[in-house]
Amino acid sequence: MILGASILQFPAIRKAKEMGLDVIVVDMNPDAVGFKEEGITRLQISTIDTPKIVEAAREYRIDGIMTLASDMPMQTVAAVCEDLNLPGITPRTALNATNKAEMRICLKKNGVPVPEFYIVCEWGEFYDASKNFVEKFIVKPADNSGNRGIKLVTDFSIENLKEAYAYSKQYSRDGKILLEEYMEGDEFSVESISVHGVCNIIQITDKITSGKPYFVEMGHTQPSRYDTAKLRDIASVAKMGVEVLGINHGPSHTEIKYTAGGPKVVEIGARLGGDFITTHLVPLSTGVDMVTANIKCAIGEDPDIEKKHAKCSAVRFLQPQPGRLKSVSGITEAEAVNGVFEVGLLKHIGEIVPEMRNSLDRVAYVVVQGNTSDEVMAACEEAIKKIHFEIM
Template sequence: MTRASDSASRLLIIGASALQVPAIERARELGYQVAVADRDPEAPGVALASAFYEVSTIDEDGVTAAARDFAPHGIITIGTDMPMRALAAAAEALGLRGPSRRAVYNATDKGAMAEALRAARVALPWTEVVTSVAEMRAVTAGRPHPLIMKPADSSGSRGVTLVESEEGMDSAFEYALSSSRSGRVIVQEYMRGPEVSVEGLCFGDERTIVAITDKITTGAPSFVELGHSQPSQLSGERRRQIEEIVQEALAALELGDCAFHAEIIVTADGPKLVEIGARLGGDFITSHLVPLSTGVDMIGGLIDIAVGTRPDTAQRIRRGSAVRFLKSPGTPSRAPEARAMAGVVLVAVVEGTNARAVRSSTDRLGHVIAEGDTVTTASTTAEAAITLLLKREP
């Protein structure tokens, strides 16, 4: 696999938050000179970079200007949707590899995504886009409850609500609208069944699925993710169906030269696609879980794609990995005990935080990552560590 071999090899990473730190660290390990673009000069990734551009990660013109100044050989961002639009714009302007602007728009706007996927006959829930309470009422007339309402262009479970009855519809619409940049809201069929995500990489139109991840969420009304485990424990036939749907979706959206993260619910009628992003999965799925369970370096693979090298997606190991999140305050003093548990890879506890309702991923208060010979072992270890962190001091 080709890697950077001298200090002249440059990589621009959009974002310098804690989410991007694994990408910055991996790029440096591979020999790249790294610049970061972020509106926060105090973001943790800034100190790790060779150059910093103070610009919003969703400012397409600003990121493009930063890219022109730094002249990178590639541009990446991980685990977040909307900065992909700035990445596509900058890559196009500089003639670098990356997904097309049209493909990224379709992958970051849930209304456009649903339209493109419906046209390709990909298995989906019914989905409508509305901009007002009146439109919402019109498209839901005669539709059964419960249903889902969410912003057309947000992520991290922001603005998502399960609407159980007519009484909650107006407030759910307003909540979704408050997190929508475009003023558009998605109204969607509520699907019941196990939820998984699918992780992979696209090199041109060569699209490789690397892992399928089982999920745990808070459930209604916001469905915030509280855990992920690999490999999925679904049957081989279910996994085959899921992989087929994801490949159909990738082709329909014309995604190429990027990572992808798809979300699927296995309903009584079979698997249906919730949405798909042109990015690596967040929540430590691709930065930690995939390498631990498969040996595939997803961040390194994405960097390779950005600089024009085919990524290495060969699975080298078959183990289990899991992450579990705290939804109530943990005890920081218990963290050393949790870290000492066999199989625990990483422990983080947010200090000095009061309990609050978990309505989006930003409300979670820490996490544990674990590995094991099997997914059951890894999951059990992560859950035991979370239990320990929740114990009060005597």
């Protein structure tokens, strides 16, 4: 059973079919792209409707359940695993890995490096907590993803603080908001698979964001270009965090900033990384098929996580000015650039391109592969130059 039928889940749906498995796909959207795949069972249920999904899992007597690169269904995945005694994480681990407040508490309690943080629910608490910061802080909802509700606060006026509080609060399902120290430093993600309680680091990714105030991820490059000693520190902190949260079976995606005080955990997900990191970049750079590995973990089989080659890969996201997307040209020319693996659109013609505040606002992407970091970055730049957007 795969929770979600969006473009994020599509590689898992296809891969599970290729592996000869009977695939049940769950999504509340009847028009979801994954539902268009032939030869699957479609269930129109919300991926966070735990009781209904548990009931369906029992009815179909499933052998495994997963979601790919999405935090929201993880607590449902864990509930099904517990109910049917399937391989997977526990409900406690799922909560720790999806609720940023619970995650911060767990990591700090167990000595994993994290930023200074405060958890609040009401405006008065938010205002009082803001006094603990001098120049700036990050505000984020406790239980959302994809950069939704995240903002850097540098103006401590009452008006601006209220705006930041309201912006983050609207994305919080449980009403909790985090105020966190803004960590200066380069950002990375660590892609890993745990097998029999051992966290195996598959790849470390350099991350590019849009910067303040919303920090939307705009690119990823593998392998990291950081020096070996610092990469060892990053891997060590990631492993520690994964183990502390209780992710002892299956994938994890750890985001880390390397600060003046060393690496600190931004977030840890008990699932594969999104943004084409584990569906595209890891296979292109290492030869490790992390989607197949995830599926094998979900059905109780040992995955093949041995690296097959050492290449470089990258993804870059494109963002034109806000407006209505009238046309896009140059896709074919971009695809013809040496090293380009895939070019795609994330918005349809006629859709509104909003001011970019989270990952759902991005418009297009380019994925490349090469032998060196310089090669892949040059290919990205060349391909991007060929793509032109007409905005009304």
